[in-house]
Amino acid sequence: xxSHVLVVEDSALLTNALRLLLEVTGHRVSVAAxxxxxxxxxxxxxxxxxxxxxxxxxxxxxxxxxxxxxxGDAPRISVALTGHDSPEVHERCLAAGCRDxxxxxxSGAELSARIDAWLQE
Amino acid sequence: MHLARVxxxxxxxxxxxxxxxxxxxxxxxxxxxxxxxxAEIMRDGILGELxxxxxxxxxxxxxxxxxxxxxxxxxxxxxxxxxxxxxxARTEFTVESVVEQVAVMSDSLVGRKEHALSVDVAPELPxxxxxxxxxxxxxANLLGNAIDFTxxxxxxxxxxxxxxDARAPAAVEIEVGDTGIGIAPEHYDLVFRExxxxxxxxxxxxxxxxxxxxxxRKFVELHHGQIWVESKLGEGSRFxxxxxxxxxx
Numbered sequence: 001x002x003s004h005v006l007v008v009e010d011s012a013l014l015t016n017a018l019r020l021l022l023e024v025t026g027h028r029v030s031v032a033a034x035x036x037x038x039x040x041x042x043x044x045x046x047x048x049x050x051x052x053x054x055x056x057x058x059x060x061x062x063x064x065x066x067x068x069x070x071x072g073d074a075p076r077i078s079v080a081l082t083g084h085d086s087p088e089v090h091e092r093c094l095a096a097g098c099r100d101x102x103x104x105x106x107s108g109a110e111l112s113a114r115i116d117a118w119l120q121e
Numbered sequence: 122m123h124l125a126r127v128x129x130x131x132x133x134x135x136x137x138x139x140x141x142x143x144x145x146x147x148x149x150x151x152x153x154x155x156x157x158x159x160a161e162i163m164r165d166g167i168l169g170e171l172x173x174x175x176x177x178x179x180x181x182x183x184x185x186x187x188x189x190x191x192x193x194x195x196x197x198x199x200x201x202x203x204x205x206x207x208x209x210a211r212t213e214f215t216v217e218s219v220v221e222q223v224a225v226m227s228d229s230l231v232g233r234k235e236h237a238l239s240v241d242v243a244p245e246l247p248x249x250x251x252x253x254x255x256x257x258x259x260x261a262n263l264l265g266n267a268i269d270f271t272x273x274x275x276x277x278x279x280x281x282x283x284x285x286d287a288r289a290p291a292a293v294e295i296e297v298g299d300t301g302i303g304i305a306p307e308h309y310d311l312v313f314r315e316x317x318x319x320x321x322x323x324x325x326x327x328x329x330x331x332x333x334x335x336x337x338r339k340f341v342e343l344h345h346g347q348i349w350v351e352s353k354l355g356e357g358s359r360f361x362x363x364x365x366x367x368x369x370x
Binding site: 020021087104107 | 147150151152153154155157158159161162165167168190194208210212254
């Protein structure tokens with residue numbers, strides 16, 4: 001199912017990999033690398049799904065979701081991406097409103113299957 | 122007077138290096154993750170079907186990348202431990218459930234070297250209040266070493282019982298033993314030290330950051346438990362660690 005995915009990630013290397021994967025599997029992709037950029041992109045482009053890197057440069061990636069929740073602009077589905085899956089991180093992501101927590105590196109086939117499943121919920 | 126200043130300066134430098142190690146290992150993960158993600162996109166045929174040989178080559182990139190990622194993760198954990206940045210996420214669980222989980226995960230490794238793995242958990246062992254993930258990590262590390270350093274056909278075992286040490290707070294004692302190459306008594310302390318390998322050639326065959334037991338020791342000490350080894354060269358090793366039933370007040 002085609003959808004619009006906002007990838008919030010500070011590494012262009014990773015953004016490029018995710019963009020390639022998502023575009024080939026039929027999604028439209030926007031990217032943002034900072035909390036500020038992500039909040040304004042989400043408000044103007046209204047993505048269906050937001051993939052959120054938990055640690056941006058010196059910033060807490062979850063602040064993006066907290067700010068969007070505050071104004072009622074949060075995407076239908078937000079999912080955290082993290083390099084380290086500890087129970088603390090997991091809990092923090094769910095508390096901020098994430099639907100799920102994915103540990104990097106995320107398998108391409110798995111990510112695209114999960115996005116389809118979320119959108120059909 | 123000068124000496125105090127020199128020591129303070131050296132401590133400071135050591136802390137900076139540890140922080141650098143934590144930062145660099147964290148930063149190494151990002152490009153590595155990108156490499157693995159790209160390779161998996163190709164492997165999964167998302168960009169088009171691969172020939173068998175192409176698939177084999179891509180699979181090599183992925184398994185090499187994942188092994189490197191594990192090693193980088195190990196260095197990051199060590200550096201965080203050395204910088205006192207590790208915390209415990211305690212829950213109540215039974216040691217039996219962790220032993221089962223780790224034994225199942227190691228099943229294929231055990232089978233490959235035709236080891237006999239036996240598990241003996243004392244009945245009615247009380248549950249512990251500890252960081253389950255870290256305790257599982259310690260046990261998996263000890264079991265991995267036991268399998269690595271035991272020739273095919275040898276015996277490897279896990280046992281858990283109530284600690285009989287009356288001087289320490291009530292604790293569960295976990296043992297991982299093997300009939301492998303063993304460790305000389307003068308090396309008992311060395312094996313728990315970071316970056317130390319008693320026999321470099323033997324460890325090099327496996328993943329070799331040399332940090333596995335140093336991290337295990339750190340995790341056990343965070344719980345105020347103890348870890349030690351008893352061994353005889355050529356006959357085998359028995360590693361022990363304790364997990365106090367309750368958090369120290």
